[in-house]
Amino acid sequence: MPWLLGRNVLETSCLSRVVVSLGIEVVVEGLTKEFGRQTIWRDVTLTLPEGEVSVLLGPSGTGKTVFLKSLVGLLKPEEGRVLIDGVDMVNDRDRDVFEARKRFGLMFQDGALFGSMPLFDNIAFPLREHTRKKEQEIRRIVLERMEMVGLGGEERKLPGQISGGMRKRAGLARALVLDPEIILCDEPDSGLDPVRTAHISQLLIDVNARIDATMLIVTHNIDIAATVPDNIGMLYRRDLVAFGPREALLTSDEPAVLQFLHGDTRGPIGMSEEKDAALLAAEAADTAGPARTRRTIEIPPQLRPTPGMPPRQGEHRHSLRVDEMLPRLSYPAQQAIWANRNHPQEGGRNGAN
Numbered sequence: 001m002p003w004l005l006g007r008n009v010l011e012t013s014c015l016s017r018v019v020v021s022l023g024i025e026v027v028v029e030g031l032t033k034e035f036g037r038q039t040i041w042r043d044v045t046l047t048l049p050e051g052e053v054s055v056l057l058g059p060s061g062t063g064k065t066v067f068l069k070s071l072v073g074l075l076k077p078e079e080g081r082v083l084i085d086g087v088d089m090v091n092d093r094d095r096d097v098f099e100a101r102k103r104f105g106l107m108f109q110d111g112a113l114f115g116s117m118p119l120f121d122n123i124a125f126p127l128r129e130h131t132r133k134k135e136q137e138i139r140r141i142v143l144e145r146m147e148m149v150g151l152g153g154e155e156r157k158l159p160g161q162i163s164g165g166m167r168k169r170a171g172l173a174r175a176l177v178l179d180p181e182i183i184l185c186d187e188p189d190s191g192l193d194p195v196r197t198a199h200i201s202q203l204l205i206d207v208n209a210r211i212d213a214t215m216l217i218v219t220h221n222i223d224i225a226a227t228v229p230d231n232i233g234m235l236y237r238r239d240l241v242a243f244g245p246r247e248a249l250l251t252s253d254e255p256a257v258l259q260f261l262h263g264d265t266r267g268p269i270g271m272s273e274e275k276d277a278a279l280l281a282a283e284a285a286d287t288a289g290p291a292r293t294r295r296t297i298e299i300p301p302q303l304r305p306t307p308g309m310p311p312r313q314g315e316h317r318h319s320l321r322v323d324e325m326l327p328r329l330s331y332p333a334q335q336a337i338w339a340n341r342n343h344p345q346e347g348g349r350n351g352a353n
């Protein structure tokens, strides 16, 4: 199976392959989204660095899915820009946005598969819809992507005949057929047990190693957030409270971040996202309350590609970027970054589920 898909691969010999980045950066500037009088988030600014993996966390209802849809131009924010290689997904003409959308691979929560279509046709769908490729070429691409996500031989199955984990992987295979430069995954772990979640985490890292796509993963799963991404952001109370290296957010002492990471009932996040002031004051008076959220979490080493995969180019670029910002990061974040770098570079833990 080839290591890398798509066009930007220079084969210098059968043993060494030089990767030229496939991923492109996504620049988000001052983005504000409203539905009627409801502000979902405002003035969100961040850059998804090329080929790096980022995770977006946030309590339910904070607009993570709305954010993904805004990046790809399916929803139109009221203010701001989303720049993809010079195309503004918010303000440019529909025709340009439609073209730029082909550079994305989208993996939705439920795989978003057509129930009456065999997996093969589901995965072939974007190729038939967006390209003029011949059926023979479509077949080659689909079978290759199915093999890549561990679904070889399952082409004739209907979505209803396979497990949730397999449906996720089918959704990922479909997201990969157009050689995406940017992959957006909405809760790739939803409905999966911890073992399947570990497999999908490894698969996402392996996909990134193979194709060097820029990736943004929306999840509530702290294990994924702690082990998969180079960067983490968190939406809370209509703001992006943080976006930066994984270790910076995981060592943050921001109360909402701590509460979220620990899954604690005490703290600023309530059942309906925001607690009222009286409840927060009562918690603050309870000495047991704030103390529970002051712990830091243990930061596991970041997942590495499965043995046999190429090294992640995004990880290399991320290290160079982080070197520059290191002096500005907190001491615990710096320690965690060094600990991760010094961790033995063992391979991943992939397998089929």
Ligand SMILES: Nc1ncnc2c1ncn2[C@@H]1O[C@H](COP(=O)(O)OP(=O)(O)OP(=O)(O)O)[C@@H](O)[C@H]1O
Pocket: 035, 040, 058, 059, 060, 061, 062, 063, 064, 065, 066, 067
């Ligand atoms: N098309 C729409 N019209 C009106 N309101 C919408 C629309 N889409 C989403 N919303 C609202 O935007 C808010 C954010 O929804 P979104 O699904 O993005 O949250 P989320 O952070 O992804 O939540 P969860 O983690 O529970 O999946 C919700 O209040 C939702 O009702």
